Amino acid sequence: MDFAIEDSVEQSAFREEVRAWLKENIPEGTEYPVDPGDLTLEQYQLRRELGRRLGAQGWLYPNMPTKYGGGDLPVEKVVILNEEVGRAGFSLPPYYDAGGRMAAPTILVWGSEEHKGRFLPEICKGKVRTWQLLTEPGAGSDLAGIKMTATRDGDAYVVNGQKIYVGSSHGAEQSWTVVVTDPDGERHKNLSWLMIPMDLPGITVVPLNLLTAGGEGGSGCGHKNTVFFDDVRVPAENLVGGENNGWKVATTHLEMEHGGAGRLGDRRIIQEFIDYAKSEQHGYSLLDSEEAREALVDLHIESEVTRLFALRNYWMAHTGQPRSYEGSQYSLRRKLSGLDIAEKMLEIAGPYALTNDATYGPLNGALELYGREAITALHPGATTDIQRVIMSRRIGIGRQDREKAGALR
Template sequence: MNFEITFTPEQQEFQIRVRDWLKRNMPKGIEHPADPANLTRGGYEKQRELGHRLALEGWLYPTYPKEFGGGGLSPNEALIIEMELEKYDQILPPYYDSGGKLAAASIMVWGTQEQKSIFLPQILKGEVRTWQLLTEPEAGSDLANIQTTAIKNGNKYTVNGQKIYVGSSHGAEWSWMLANTDPGGKRHGNLSWFIVPMDLPGITWAPMDLIFAGNENGALSGFKNTVYFADVQIPTENLIGGENNGWQVADTHLEIEHGLMQGSLLGDHNLRRTLNACRKLKKRGNPLIADPSIQEILAELYIDSEVTRLFHIRIHWLRSSGQKISYQGPQAYLQMKRQALRAAKHTQDILGPYALVMDDKLSPEDGFIEVQQRGSIVAQHPGGTVEIQKLIMSRKLGLGKPSMKYGSKH
């Protein structure tokens, strides 16, 4: 049976148009360093420049309504743009904007008309880059335990607290932040979401020292930060979804993060690079790829990669045909996380210590393979760990605790 996505003649024409457009509009020298930590300021600015150019066509956030700065396009057309960008090792948006993706979706569902018309165009036209600020030292998997407080005083909220593992290199204009607006209140009934301009007085951040941060589905976040809030004054207009209603809004945010924003429909770059390395490197005069024992491992890698892709094709199909997505999101995310670890192990089995060195001469594939080794371990955590994906799946399937509601309030 053929599960491939097919495009209509109009969509094929659109693909040619996008391809031609990218040839003319891709900023020269746009970077894709093996280690996202090496993304330069100039490289980041080129990503933003590409974002602006895409936005003028409505292609930065293609499926959002035109009235808010999106393109009003279908999921297939959005996929076409991503497929063409992938040829340049770029994704959509071409800069790390996880907060933008998740805030925009949440504002679409929970924002007032006024908030939609103020906040959405700035995200969707690439005028701002937005970080997502959820995790804290005592609130990771246990997200309901948020300790950062946002206490209302008149037309402002005073925010105090700390977020960890957040953001990227090269700063952000905004953040999409979850805070506790009723510290003595009921668990799950005391959280609220805010759009936070990052230049407000009292906000500071510092990079964290981690073994790796930030491929995040090709978005090159670079590194993660600790962000501190000291008596930060946020206007009440920036509260999204109502005070103490944050757990419901979080459902929308997390539903999208758990499997609905992955670029895994596209090619598997790690697999491609491992295959390349096996073609180039030799063992007793023969390329590794000619060795039957290595071919066997490569077949395993390929099958696993295909399973991930097929899970994501299913999500794309559900989304394109307007069906509800339930356990399939976390299922795909879980498979992707586990596959990353298995792929790293298999790659090490094939390449041995070469897979672990970052060296101009010795690293296969310009260091991308070494980065994959570190990245696969780290990838087990963002957006909810492997165990949390299993928990969400079982709840969506109605096992154990009562099934979680769908994120959308519609």
């Protein structure tokens, strides 16, 4: 992949193929609620159907190996696929599947062949959706401080404890979960990862409605939950990456989550806002104002820079380039520029940007949602402070020896 602005002939043909496929395969009746919190069960199920159709093509997880249900597509085709799915109004996967997005590449690195054969195809084909269960009431930024225990008992681990700020609306088939397997063990040497089927007895999911679900726009995240585990017996073969080796496994998971590989910037809202600014609203166009025109250019530049950071990371990860601080750099950039963009939109559109009123809220309230998400997105997947801490350790400021980036495929 290079940074060509225009598609090559082959890329252009692939783009056309994806567009035509999406036109044919987006299930009839699929709607696009502005706020993923409004996604009904019926609409969620239509998105799952689209996910299965994408999965059958190898396009749900297009960069995973075909052997495990992915598409093994070259990076430029993955980028095109993401762009076209985004243009059609969805993300990839077209529903919240944070556990799948992080677990699949992590299992590829740390799972046994048996784990890969058992877990990856069902994720990549869209047969299951997976939540990621890391945070606890006393352990967010300090993930190594979690307390939820998994105690070996015969052919099972018995899990007890609580996770918070996790999941989404409409449930999940499984959860990719970090637990303590050696309560007396040394910090960082006492953790393990379990794939937990969510229909096991002893699991209780309690909804937790927040200002927004945060940073998952378009994916149908909706809300978060607290999940309680009371003597949940999880098959021992669901432990991935080795007992008490979970911190190493976590470094891959976190590298993915922080932006080492998995995300491409979404500029749709910017383009929609520019189109809105050009149109006549309530008797005038925002472009009549010189200040607004200048601010729109800034906004375009802001979002373009973030997108290029994302593309660079994508390219680095999927072509095996050596990586260091880039994941956290992108995450920090995405969070801070999101806030900046929200402020600029507010400056340009004025108080209209603060309402989702059907008559006055620009873009059906998408601006209002963007503003709220820009605030909550500062927190999940490691806060801005934590991204700075990671960067400093990796560029040799925070520690004597430079910390290494988590292993990716």
